[in-house]
Structure formats: structure tokens, C-alpha cells
Amino acid sequence: MSRRSEERRRLAEEFLRVAPSPRTPRTLREYGFQRIVARASGARAEERKAARRPALLLRTVAVLLLSVLLLAGATSGLYAASAGALPSSTLYGCKIFFERARLAFTFSSASEAGLEMGYCERRMRELREMVGTVDSPDWERWLREYLRNLARAEELLDAVSGPDSASLSRRFEAILEEQAGLLEEVSTSAPEEGRPYLEEAYRECRAGRERIRRRCGMESGPAHPMDEQEMPGEGKDGDSRCGMDSPGAGGAAGSTGIGDGEPASPSGSGGEYDDILAPPVQEGGSTGSTWVPEGSRWPGEHEAAREGENGPAHGRHVSFWATCTTRPA
Amino acid sequence: MAYIIRPGNVISHGRKGRLATLEELARRTAEGDLEAFEGIYRALLDPLYGYFFWNLASREEAEDFTEEVFLRCLIHIGEYDPQKAPLRAWVFRIAHNLLVDHLRRTARRKREASTAHEAAEQLPVGDSLEEEERRRAVREALGELPSAQRQVVIMKYFSGMNNAEVAAALEKKSEGAVNALQHRALRKLGGILERRGWRG
Numbered sequence: 364m365s366r367r368s369e370e371r372r373r374l375a376e377e378f379l380r381v382a383p384s385p386r387t388p389r390t391l392r393e394y395g396f397q398r399i400v401a402r403a404s405g406a407r408a409e410e411r412k413a414a415r416r417p418a419l420l421l422r423t424v425a426v427l428l429l430s431v432l433l434l435a436g437a438t439s440g441l442y443a444a445s446a447g448a449l450p451s452s453t454l455y456g457c458k459i460f461f462e463r464a465r466l467a468f469t470f471s472s473a474s475e476a477g478l479e480m481g482y483c484e485r486r487m488r489e490l491r492e493m494v495g496t497v498d499s500p501d502w503e504r505w506l507r508e509y510l511r512n513l514a515r516a517e518e519l520l521d522a523v524s525g526p527d528s529a530s531l532s533r534r535f536e537a538i539l540e541e542q543a544g545l546l547e548e549v550s551t552s553a554p555e556e557g558r559p560y561l562e563e564a565y566r567e568c569r570a571g572r573e574r575i576r577r578r579c580g581m582e583s584g585p586a587h588p589m590d591e592q593e594m595p596g597e598g599k600d601g602d603s604r605c606g607m608d609s610p611g612a613g614g615a616a617g618s619t620g621i622g623d624g625e626p627a628s629p630s631g632s633g634g635e636y637d638d639i640l641a642p643p644v645q646e647g648g649s650t651g652s653t654w655v656p657e658g659s660r661w662p663g664e665h666e667a668a669r670e671g672e673n674g675p676a677h678g679r680h681v682s683f684w685a686t687c688t689t690r691p692a
Numbered sequence: 693m694a695y696i697i698r699p700g701n702v703i704s705h706g707r708k709g710r711l712a713t714l715e716e717l718a719r720r721t722a723e724g725d726l727e728a729f730e731g732i733y734r735a736l737l738d739p740l741y742g743y744f745f746w747n748l749a750s751r752e753e754a755e756d757f758t759e760e761v762f763l764r765c766l767i768h769i770g771e772y773d774p775q776k777a778p779l780r781a782w783v784f785r786i787a788h789n790l791l792v793d794h795l796r797r798t799a800r801r802k803r804e805a806s807t808a809h810e811a812a813e814q815l816p817v818g819d820s821l822e823e824e825e826r827r828r829a830v831r832e833a834l835g836e837l838p839s840a841q842r843q844v845v846i847m848k849y850f851s852g853m854n855n856a857e858v859a860a861a862l863e864k865k866s867e868g869a870v871n872a873l874q875h876r877a878l879r880k881l882g883g884i885l886e887r888r889g890w891r892g
Contacts, residue, residue, distance in 0.1 A: 371886065372878040372879055375879070376878060378881065379830070380849075381826075382826065382827065382849075382850075383823040385741065385827065387741045388741075388751065388755050391755055395737070399759060399762045399763050400729075403763055403766045406767055
């Protein structure tokens with residue numbers, strides 16, 4: 364067996380020894396080296412290029428990151444630029460968009476209500492600027508947004524329960540009160556074409572305040588010519604949740620505010636608006652309270668009328684409340 | 693310009709016929725000396741071509757793969773470490789890996805079917821029909837050997853490598869293992885030749 368193996372091995376070795384070697388092709392022998400060197404230099408250039416070029420994944424991540432940064436930068440830039448936009452500005456739409464976007468990302472009714480209240484205050488700041496600086500303000504757009512903010516804030520307050528509800532209602536009531544005063548103040552210097560819008564804003568502001576007060580069982584504020592108008596979404600008898608009808612609103616139901624009819628007198632004494640309902644104190648001790656039938660007068664007109672009769676008005680709420688709601692003693 | 697392979701892998705290269713080992717040429721190539729690489733190329737061209745020729749049985753493929761091995765060798769010559777293996781073993785390891793990848797991709801049966809047809813058609817100028825018939829007989833006999841045995845036989849008998857170089861080229865095989873593989877391969881090949889009636 365071993366001998367046979369050895370014979371086979373020798374046979375194989377002999378077979379391999381006489382096997383004719385292949386001839387290396389002439390192309391390889393003569394041009395192969397130059398071709399290889401040329402290909403290698405090309406490959407090295409490619410490698411260098413590839414080394415300089417970051418990996419595809421890295422590039423993708425970098426592009427995505429850059430896009431996100433650019434988008435964030437553009438968004439924040441737009442946000443900053445639109446922050447001070449007024450309704451007549453093209454950026455105002457962006458401002459409103461950002462406000463709504465922020466609301467969309469707020470998931471608690473209390474927070475949303477707080478935001479809407481903040482936006483109401485923002486509308487007031489816009490109003491100041493519109494009256495002071497803008498040549499042709501877009502009153503309609505401003506009013507639309509303001510009313511929307513008011514309605515939405517009120518709606519959201521309904522959805523809030525617990526201690527938040529009371530505190531938010533108080534806050535909203537305070538805001539509305541302040542805004543009513545501001546609307547009154549601004550109306551004096553507002554151009555003629557803006558007055559109807561301010562009038563409506565004022566009416567809604569007051570109506571909203573009354574509804575808030577009634578809902579929470581607060582003592583109703585003084586009646587006001589504007590309050591006597593039937594409020595949107597409010598019955599003549601009121602719909603107080605707390606079972607307390609607002610004397611001011613209920614008593615004055617049916618009468619009209621500015622422009623039509625007799626205003627209701629403030630119900631009861633000692634109301635929180637007594638100070639502003641009282642006629643302005645004039646020099647010499649006279650109150651100078653002269654009843655001016657409201658007729659179609661708007662705050663500014665009342666004040667002008669008062670100033671014409673009694674000299675310049677004094678005090679914070681001299682003109683509007685006094686001239687609209689006080690009756691001669 | 694003469695390139696003479698001398699014992700101990702010391703070769704004469706360059707215009708002045710300087711003597712250097714393949715490892716020395718590799719070092720110089722890594723430093724950017726293309727003339728040194730030409731020395732390597734001339735020294736290893738025939739063994740490499742033979743390796744691919746007997747494994748693939750296609751002149752065109754053997755030519756392409758030979759060129760590809762030298763190209764990779766030139767590109768990666770900086771990674772070569774003479775302490776780990778002789779240059780010839782390193783180059784043949786590249787060749788072996790390339791071959792294995794190629795064989796994996798190609799369907800073996802298809803390749804074998806086309807071999808005879810291709811060999812008959814591609815008879816190079818100067819080769820006699822008898823030589824080509826003998827080559828085909830060698831290829832067919834080698835084709836019956838297991839892959840590892842065939843590699844050892846081709847490297848040792850057609851590429852002029854010693855056991856240490858074959859062991860390094862095939863990786864994870866000691867010289868003893870290469871020797872054992874060679875003996876088994878020769879016995880098996882002898883048996884194949886006997887069956888075919890070859891008497892030398």
C-alpha cells in the first residue's frame with residue numbers, strides 16, 4: 364500500500380514537471396506595468412478625493428442638521444420680526460400664526476385660557492400703537508382678532524375647573540376691566556373711521572366682563588349704556604351660572620347703549636365704579652356734573668362735550684364713565 | 693533592463709542591475725520608487741499569471757486578475773510588513789483572496805463547462821495543439837483535487853513557492869500542514885492519473 368502510494372506520488376510529480384507552463388501574454392509583459400501604474404495613480408487620486416469627502420451618512424446628517432438649524436433660525440427670525448407687527452403689516456399674519464401655533468402646543472385648558480388672555484392684552488398694545496403711529500390702521504382685522512381672543516378665552520374658562528377657574532376668572536375680569544378703560548381712553552384719540560370698531564370692541568369687552576362676573580357670582584359692575592345692549596349669547600334675564608343676575612345688565616335689558624336711548628343708572632350705591640361714576644371734581648368744590656344725554660355720543664365726544672361745558676376734565680376716568688352714566692343728583 | 697530571479701528571492705533590478713530582495717524592493721516602492729516596483733512586477737509576473745491560469749483556466753481572466761493583484765499590491769504596499777511574511781507570500785495572499793471571492797461569485801459548473809470551449813478557442817500564437825491538450829489534461833486532473841490541495845500544488849509546482857511561503861499565503865496553515873496537504877494531493881493526483889491511463 365505504501366509502495367503504491369509512493370508510485371502514485373512519483374507519477375504525479377512527473378506529470379506536474381512536464382506540464383507545459385502557460386506563456387504570460389505579451390500585453391501583460393510589455394504594457395502591464397505602465398497600465399498598473401496609471402490605474403494606481405487614478406485610484407490614489409480617487410482615494411484622496413474620497414478621504415477629503417466625508418462619508419455619505421455624515422453628509423446626510425450634516426445636511427439635515429443644517430436644514431433644521433436654518434429652519435429654526437428662519438422661524439425664530441420671523442417670530443422676532445413679527446412680534447411687533449400691527450394689523451396693517453404683512454407680518455401680522457405670521458404673528459397670529461405663531462400665537463395659534465403656541466396655543467396648539469398648549470395642552471391644558473387653564474394654560475390656554477391664560478395665553479388667550481395674554482393675547483387680549485397684546486391686542487390692546489397693538490391698539491395703542493395703531494392709534495399713535497400707523498397712518499391707516501386695519502381696524503377690521505384688529506377687531507376680528509381681538510374678538511376671537513375674547514371669545515376663545517371665555518370659552519376656555521368654561522372648560523377650566525377647580526381653583527384655577529376662580530383665579531383665572533378673577534384675572535380675566537381684571538383684564539377686561541382694564542381693557543374697557545383703555546378702549547375708552549384710546550377712543551378719544553382714535554380717527555373717525557376706527558371708532559365703530561372700537562365701539563364694538565368696547566361693547567364686547569364689557570359684555571364679557573359682565574358674563575364673567577355673573578358666572579362667578581361676583582357683584583355686578585355698574586350699569587353702562589353699552590352694557591344695556593343685549594350681549595351676544597346672553598338672554599335678557601341673564602344666565603348667571605351662580606344664580607346671581609347682574610342688576611346692571613338685567614335691569615337695563617332692552618335699552619340701547621351708544622346711539623340709542625336712555626342709559627340705565629347704576630344700580631345701588633357703593634359699587635366699585637362709584638369713583639369713576641362720580642362726576643369729576645372741579646375746582647371750587649363743584650362737581651360740575653351736568654347730565655348729558657348720551658344720544659349717539661361716543662366717549663371722546665362726551666369728553667369733548669364736558670370739556671366744552673365745564674372746562675378740562677380731571678382725573679383718570681373723568682370723561683367717559685362720568686358723562687355716559689351719571690345722572691344729575 | 694534585465695530581471696533575474698536569483699536564489700533567496702534576491703533579484704537584479706534597475707538599469708544598473710542592482711541586487712535586492714523583494715522585501716527591500718517593497719520598502720522602496722512604499723517610498724515612491726516605481727522602478728523598485730517594476731522589479732517586483734517582473735519577478736512575480738509569471739508565477740502569478742501561472743497561479744491564475746491553472747486555477748481559472750482562462751487566459752483573459754488570468755491576465756485581468758494578475759493585473760488586479762499588482763494594482764492592489766502597489767496601492768497597499770505601505771501596509772506590507774516584512775516581519776510578518778515574505779513579500780511573495782503577501783502578494784499571493786492577495787491573489788488567493790481575489791480568487792476565492794471570484795469563485796464564490798461564479799457558478800463553478802458554468803465555468804467548467806466553458807473551460808474546454810474557451811481553451812480550444814484561445815490558443816495563443818506559438819502554442820502547439822499538443823501543448824494545449826496537455827494543459828487541459830493537467831487542469832482537469834487538478835480540478836478533481838480538493839480546493840486546499842489544489843492551491844498547494846499550484847503554488848508549489850507552478851508558482852515556485854516554498855512551504856513557508858505557501859503557508860503564509862494560505863493563512864493559518866503551518867509548513868507541516870502544507871507538507872501534509874502536498875503529499876495527500878500528490879497521492880490523489882497519482883490515483884487520478886492512473887485511472888485516466890497516464891503512464892508518464
